[in-house]
Amino acid sequence: MKWECWTLLKERRLRHKKNIKKTEIMKKLILIAILAMQFCSQAQEIPSPPANGFAFPIGSKFTIKLYPVDSTHFDFSVIAYEAFDQTISLHENDSLFKTDGEAGTIDFYFCFATDGDTEKERDENMHVVLLFKNRTIYAMNYTSEIQRKEDGKFESTSNVGTYPGVKTNEMWPYMIYQIGLFDFRRME
Incomplete structure (x- = not known):
């Protein structure tokens, strides 16, 4: 048993x-x-079909390729996209960009950036940045809108435009969840 x-x-x-x-x-x-x-x-399918604009979430690294619509306006296609969760230096960031990027494109980082010697200084100097390098032959204006509240409306924001071969930095001292970029056009 x-x-x-x-x-x-x-x-x-x-x-x-x-x-x-x-x-x-x-x-x-x-x-x-x-x-x-x-x-x-x-x-999303990469490359995307050319369009007048796209929105990108914070923590994005992406490359766009411009397609002329007429003598002054461009549509663009997103040809590369990946999540980017690093906090970069506000001043020491040249190494993010390849020296020999594809002609006719613009490389972007939409992320957090900071500067300072101590953790406290870096926390106090935290910003949202749109860092980009123009690999086209055109100086251009574009329209940008930001979403400051999660699932909120987009609102217009100013920008300095973009210039051939130049790295540019747009910066905000508050949280931005998404940025919309559209209406790329040649400067006159």
Whole structure:
């Protein structure tokens, strides 16, 4: 009798362990499926079709390629995009840009930047920046709008334009969730 109880107990433990393994495998498969669906639903086709403008979330690194619409206006395509979660230096950031980038493009970083010797100074000097390098032959104006509240409306903001071969830095002392860039046009 004791032997039978022991055998039954062993069999139950073995079945229980197998069920736990199956449950763990199922949990992992479900997690992988959820992550895959989320990734696929958020992925955009790169390069994007040319359009007048796009919006980008904070923590973005992207490259656009310009396409002339007429003698002064451009549409653009997003030809590269990736998440960028680093906080960069406000002043020491030349190394972010390749020296031999693709002609006719503009490389962007929309992220956090700071400066200072101590952690306190860096916290106090934190900004949202749009850092970019123009690899086109054109000096251009463009329109930019920012979203200061999560799921809020976009509002206009000023910018300095962009110049051939020049690295430019736009900076804000408050949180911005997204930036919309559109209506690229040659300066007159």
